[in-house]
Amino acid sequence: MSKFHLEGSSVLITGASAGIGREFARQLAGRASSLVLVARRRERQEELRDELTKANPNLNVHIRETDLSDDRAVIELFDSLERENLSIDLLINNAGLGDLGPFATSELQRVKEMLAVNVTALTLLTRLLLPGMIARKRGAILNVSSSAGFLPLAGFAVYAATKAYVTSFSEAIRAELRGTGVTVTTLCPGPVHTEFAETAHRQVAGAPRTVPGISHVSAQEVVRVGLAAVAADRALAIPGFVMKLGMALVRITPTSILRLAARPSSKQL
Numbered sequence: 001m002s003k004f005h006l007e008g009s010s011v012l013i014t015g016a017s018a019g020i021g022r023e024f025a026r027q028l029a030g031r032a033s034s035l036v037l038v039a040r041r042r043e044r045q046e047e048l049r050d051e052l053t054k055a056n057p058n059l060n061v062h063i064r065e066t067d068l069s070d071d072r073a074v075i076e077l078f079d080s081l082e083r084e085n086l087s088i089d090l091l092i093n094n095a096g097l098g099d100l101g102p103f104a105t106s107e108l109q110r111v112k113e114m115l116a117v118n119v120t121a122l123t124l125l126t127r128l129l130l131p132g133m134i135a136r137k138r139g140a141i142l143n144v145s146s147s148a149g150f151l152p153l154a155g156f157a158v159y160a161a162t163k164a165y166v167t168s169f170s171e172a173i174r175a176e177l178r179g180t181g182v183t184v185t186t187l188c189p190g191p192v193h194t195e196f197a198e199t200a201h202r203q204v205a206g207a208p209r210t211v212p213g214i215s216h217v218s219a220q221e222v223v224r225v226g227l228a229a230v231a232a233d234r235a236l237a238i239p240g241f242v243m244k245l246g247m248a249l250v251r252i253t254p255t256s257i258l259r260l261a262a263r264p265s266s267k268q269l
């Protein structure tokens, strides 16, 4: 087990313009030496940079206005880090989006975007940044998955499947990286009040708004638990007692019962 020291680290956070990603930047600001913020909304990132550097004058904050649904933009992001000699110690793959409603009526563009951001960008960034971490024998990857990845969710089918990928992928590379000095942690929050539910809501009359889940946790708590898990080299972190208990039950429940639970409620579809 190799513990990771957040103090003085250089951290890249995807999806830093809102919600959980912005909270990661806030909680890391007093501990890390540099932050690379990645998202599409530049103004939001500039506001955040100003807020963080005002409170922490020694902190370096770099902004990358990047659309992670575009493979070429992900590669260009990596190339820009290389050009500026910005090595990353901690990669937080946090950017993600959902789509609430039946798969058969989902918009193709939204489905592609979800797969590209939640799965492809996370995988490519990890692949691109890992060799440098391995060479330096120091690094950590925190992949933000979801409790939705533990079971198939009708009405949230593609999103839940992308998060099942994130959890499986993260566990597998964690095993591959044992002994290299690079750790991998998967963070699986339940519902959190951010812009996520609004983004996942379809702009059609009567579309469901409720993100499936049994208990809400704050973004602050999610980030606190996630960073503690990285520092302690934990494989998996589920913030909140109720979600932790709920997911423990899901993992021991027979598939036949889970199939019943996966049926949509009338509120969801």
Ligand SMILES: NC(=O)c1ccc[n+]([C@@H]2O[C@H](COP(=O)([O-])OP(=O)(O)OC[C@H]3O[C@@H](n4cnc5c(N)ncnc54)[C@H](OP(=O)(O)O)[C@@H]3O)[C@@H](O)[C@H]2O)c1
Binding pocket: 014, 015, 016, 017, 018, 019, 020, 021, 038, 039, 040, 041, 042, 044, 066, 067, 068, 069, 094, 095, 096, 097, 098, 117, 144, 145, 146, 147, 188, 189, 190, 191, 192, 193, 194, 195, 196, 197, 199, 211
């Ligand atoms: N909130 C929840 O209930 C919940 C529960 C479990 C897991 N999660 C996971 O937590 C992570 C963060 O979600 P959140 O709740 O903080 O959601 P949020 O408030 O909607 O924030 C999503 C972030 O992802 C970025 N993003 C989305 N599409 C992008 C793209 N194409 N290119 C670059 N950045 C993009 C957004 O930035 P721009 O729009 O500026 O690009 C934003 O910063 C996600 O992976 C989500 O699946 C959330």
